[in-house]
Amino acid sequence: MSLDTIRTAGELQERRETLERELPEGAVALTFLGGVGEFGKNMLLLEDDSGIVVVDCGQAFPDDTLLGVDSVIPETSYLEAHADRLLAYVFTHCHEDHIGALPYVLPKAPAPLYGSRLTLGFIDGKLREYPETPDVERVEIKGRKFRIGGFEFEPIAVSHSTADSLALAVSTRAGVILHTGDFKLDPTPVGRRHDPLSRLRYYGKRGVRLLLSDSTNAEFAGHSQSETVAQDAILTAFRGTRGRIILTTFASHIHRIQGVVDACEDTGRSLVVSGRSVEQNVRIARELGYLRIPGGMLVSPKDLGDLPASRLTLLVSGSQGEPLSALARIVEGEHKHIKLEADDLVIFSARMIPGNEVAIGRLIDRIFLHGARALYTGIADVHVSGHAYADELVEVMRAAKPEYFIPVHGEYRQLYAHKRLVEAQGMDERKILIPHVGARLLMDAEGAWWGEPVPAGRILVDGKGVGDVGPIVLRDRRTMADDGILVIIVAVSRQTGEILREVELVTRGLVYIDENEELLAEVTARVHELIEEAEPEVREDRELFADWLRRKTRRFIQKKLERRPLVVPVIYEL
Numbered sequence: 023m024s025l026d027t028i029r030t031a032g033e034l035q036e037r038r039e040t041l042e043r044e045l046p047e048g049a050v051a052l053t054f055l056g057g058v059g060e061f062g063k064n065m066l067l068l069e070d071d072s073g074i075v076v077v078d079c080g081q082a083f084p085d086d087t088l089l090g091v092d093s094v095i096p097e098t099s100y101l102e103a104h105a106d107r108l109l110a111y112v113f114t115h116c117h118e119d120h121i122g123a124l125p126y127v128l129p130k131a132p133a134p135l136y137g138s139r140l141t142l143g144f145i146d147g148k149l150r151e152y153p154e155t156p157d158v159e160r161v162e163i164k165g166r167k168f169r170i171g172g173f174e175f176e177p178i179a180v181s182h183s184t185a186d187s188l189a190l191a192v193s194t195r196a197g198v199i200l201h202t203g204d205f206k207l208d209p210t211p212v213g214r215r216h217d218p219l220s221r222l223r224y225y226g227k228r229g230v231r232l233l234l235s236d237s238t239n240a241e242f243a244g245h246s247q248s249e250t251v252a253q254d255a256i257l258t259a260f261r262g263t264r265g266r267i268i269l270t271t272f273a274s275h276i277h278r279i280q281g282v283v284d285a286c287e288d289t290g291r292s293l294v295v296s297g298r299s300v301e302q303n304v305r306i307a308r309e310l311g312y313l314r315i316p317g318g319m320l321v322s323p324k325d326l327g328d329l330p331a332s333r334l335t336l337l338v339s340g341s342q343g344e345p346l347s348a349l350a351r352i353v354e355g356e357h358k359h360i361k362l363e364a365d366d367l368v369i370f371s372a373r374m375i376p377g378n379e380v381a382i383g384r385l386i387d388r389i390f391l392h393g394a395r396a397l398y399t400g401i402a403d404v405h406v407s408g409h410a411y412a413d414e415l416v417e418v419m420r421a422a423k424p425e426y427f428i429p430v431h432g433e434y435r436q437l438y439a440h441k442r443l444v445e446a447q448g449m450d451e452r453k454i455l456i457p458h459v460g461a462r463l464l465m466d467a468e469g470a471w472w473g474e475p476v477p478a479g480r481i482l483v484d485g486k487g488v489g490d491v492g493p494i495v496l497r498d499r500r501t502m503a504d505d506g507i508l509v510i511i512v513a514v515s516r517q518t519g520e521i522l523r524e525v526e527l528v529t530r531g532l533v534y535i536d537e538n539e540e541l542l543a544e545v546t547a548r549v550h551e552l553i554e555e556a557e558p559e560v561r562e563d564r565e566l567f568a569d570w571l572r573r574k575t576r577r578f579i580q581k582k583l584e585r586r587p588l589v590v591p592v593i594y595e596l
Contacts, residue, residue, distance in 0.1 A: 045071060049466040050196040052232075052428075053476055056080065056096040058457045059434050061238070061376060062119040063480070065096045066430075070195060072171030073109040076101065076133075077190065077201060081122030083342070083375055084482075093483045095123035096459075098131065100476040105131040109171045110161075113137035114203030115187035116144040116274050125152040126481075126488055134159040136168070138177075138186035143306045144274065163188065179216040180205035181249075183408025185276045185312050189218055196465040197231030200422050204236050204431060206407070207414040210248045212277040222421035231465060233424035237432030238409035240440035245413045247406040253281040255403040256371065260285040265365030266331040267291070270341040270349050271372045271405075273299040276307045278371055279337065283315050286335050292321045296360065297339025297348035304337075323359035331365060341372035343381030353388045364393035371404045376433075412443055419447055426453045426470050428463070505587040506531030510549055510575060512593045525549045532579075532587045541582070548578050568593055 045051055050070045056063030062082030068075045082094040101108065110133050114120055121141065125148060135145060135158060142160050149155045161168075167176045178189040182204045192199040200222065207219070239246065260267060271278045279300075286293050293315070295301050307313035321329065338360075340349025349368070351357040362368075368389050374382050382398075389396045399405045410418070419427070427449060429440035434456075441454050455463065455470070460478030464471055481488060511526040525546055533541060552574045556567060568591040576589045 045069065046464065046466065047071075048195060049464050050194045050199075051473065052199070052463040052465070053100065054430075054457045054459060054461050054463075055098060055101070055476075055478055056082070056459055057119075057431050058437065058459060058461070060459070061431075061433060063094060063096050063123070064120050064431060065098075065123070066201070066234075067101065068173060068192065068194070068199075069107075070172045072173075073107045074101070074104060075109050075170050075173055076111045078114055078120040079111055079122075079124045079127050080117070080119040081483075082119065082480075083377070093122065095126050095481045095483060095488075097477060097479040097481055098127050100478075101127070102130045108133045110134045110136055112163075112170070112175065112190065113141050113145070114190065114201070115182060115184055116141040117184060117204070117272075118274070120204075121145055121148065125149055125155060126483065128155055128158070132156040132158050134161055136161045136163055136170070136175075138163050138188060139310055140184070140186040140276070140307065140312055143310050144303065147302050147306050176221070178218045178221045179214075180218045181208040181211045181216050181408075182206060183249075183272065183277070184274045185213065185307075189222075191221065191225055194465075196467060197425075198225050198229065199232045199234070200225060200230055200424065201234045201430075202236050202418060204238070204409060206246045206410045207417060208246070208248050210250045212249045212253055212281060219417060219421045222418060226421050226423040230422045230424040232426045232428065232470070233419070233422045234428045234430045235415060235418055235440065236409055237415075237429040237436040237440040239407055239411045240415060240429065240432065240436045240443060242411045243413070244411050246409065246411045247403070249277055249281075249406060249408075251403050252278065252371065252406045253284075256281055256369065257285045257288060259367065259369060259397060259402070259404065260289045260291070260335070263367045264332050265367060266334045266336065266363060267367050267369065268336045268338060268349065268352065268362075269369040269371055270338050270347075272341060273297070273303045273339060275372070276303070276312050279304065279307070280313055282335065282337055282371075283313070283319070286319060287316055291333050291335045292329055293319050294321050294323050294326060294334065294336045294360075295338075296323050296336060296352075296357070300337060300339045300348075326359060331363065336360060340385075341370055341382075342375055342378040343383075343385045345381075350385060353385060353392070362389065362392045362394055366392075366394040368394060368396045369404050370396065370398035373399060373405055373407060412439075415440060415443055416447060419444055419449075426455060426465075428455045428457060430457070505585040506533075507588045507590065508532055508545075508575070508579070510571065510589065510591045512549075512553070512571075512591065514593060514595055525553075529587075532585065533583075544582070545575070545579065549575055564593055567591075 053067040055065040062080060064078045064080040066077040084094055108131050139162055142162060163177045165177060167174055172195060174193040176191040178191060180187050180189050187203060189203050189205060190201045269282055295304050338348040340347030344350060352360045352362050355361060386396050397404050427444050429437040437456055444454055445451055460475040462473040462476055464473045507530050509528040513523050527542055527546055552571060556570060571591045572589045576586060580586050
């Protein structure tokens with residue numbers, strides 16, 4: 023997770039009034055609202071005197087410090103303050119870390135959406151879940167150049183772990199900016215082969231001012247494996263399995279899903295799809311012609327009992343161990359139609375997103391405890407990365423020959439590994455720039471320099487709440503998780519302020535009540551003593567009294583148990 027600050031909705035409202043930034047005449051600004059120093063939350067603003075173009079608008083997945091949080095999106099107060107200058111959103115591809123924040127940002131800063139057909143299809147599927155989303159124009163990127171304000175874009179098709187992924191060559195008044203998006207150089211891809219190097223060389227010969235390049239796998243030497251390696255491993259597993267196969271992958275990995283369909287066809291299996299995200303993406307990809315499923319292959323989960331296990335494959339959500347996913351519910355015996363069986367083979371055909379390793383490992387352990395088997399990265403080649411390794415990154419650098427270079431899409435260790443790769447090619451270290459979230463780079467015909475940063479941070483999405491969970495709420499959640507909660511209920515007289523009845527204690531996660539009656543009686547007695555000790559001016563101010571009681575009680579429990587529970591006094595008048 024990035025090092026930027028968590029912002030709440032209240033803080034953002036205050037900040038929107040102080041976001042004016044002057045743009046020097048003839049300059050172009052690149053503002054990084056996410057995707058640098060972190061995985062996910064990819065969002066870049068391109069700005070000149072004609073307006074602002076947003077490249078990608080993604081979410082990040084919460085790590086284990088963000089208890090209960092569903093997703094993390096960029097702070098966009100700068101964009102919202104300049105929404106009248108916003109020209110468009112341009113998307114490199116359809117992964118959640120590039121489109122997932124759009125439902126939350128678009129209502130505050132509406133503009134046309136530019137993307138490939140599959141990307142726009144997935145965006146539409148996502149936005150349908152948010153009925154208050156403004157109706158904006160969709161513009162399909164078809165391979166030709168297009169102009170938005172002062173920016174001319176050329177889309178360059180690249181290989182990645184989903185279809186219709188794009189790099190962008192952006193001609194600006196300050197020169198050409200190349201943005202690789204997420205990519206790999208796959209010589210034997212599934213589907214159409216893409217060779218972006220020829221277009222990068224074209225621009226490299228004519229002069230590239232700035233290259234922004236995917237740093238995800240900059241630490242890994244050599245060349246990434248082809249997608250066909252994973253497809254072949256999956257087919258081998260299918261051919262060698264007599265029982266039922268349960269496979270999980272990223273719901274947007276249409277090439278991988280097509281490989282699963284092909285393996286089913288090869289081995290005479292029917293296919294069951296379960297999980298909201300994978301069901302929706304399969305439907306959209308089929309409607310748009312990106313996914314070919316033979317007639318009669320798809321079977322409804324409720325009809326599973328009609329087919330033998332050797333004829334069944336289940337494609338399910340849950341590759342990251344999500345507790346409410348279809349796979350987790352199957353393993354825990356909570357799925358309405360599907361139960362894990364001893365002869366099942368479960369295939370995890372996806373990488374472990376950093377922070378999810380423990381949840382995935384726990385799920386794999388449960389699978390083996392049921393007597394089933396599992397294949398996953400590390401013991402089988404059932405997944406390959408969609409991101410370029412070091413040798414590929416060097417090839418891109420040599421083709422583009424940029425004057426300036428910025429590594430993006432990675433945590434700082436990946437950004438600095440990419441920096442070292444570029445330095446080894448002889449590039450001037452002063453022209454290799456490492457951004458942070460909120461950084462604003464200014465470029466003109468003479469050079470490039472860092473401007474004053476814009477407000478930036480993380481907005482936490484929890485259920486329907488956006489920005490209502492901040493550091494204080496997270497601290498309380500961590501406290502409850504670590505040491506539990508104690509609620510002190512005190513009834514006082516409205517007229518006299520006297521205590522009307524014995525104090526009541528309610529505790530969860532602190533001690534087991536039935537086995538600790540003596541301790542709780544001691545705590546109750548101490549609370550009564552504290553109430554008597556309180557000065558009259560403290561007792562008269564209910565808020566001050568509650569805070570005083572909270573601090574004193576917590577200190578007492580800490581001495582007794584060496585624990586620091588969340589203490590919540592509830593003082594009500596009768």
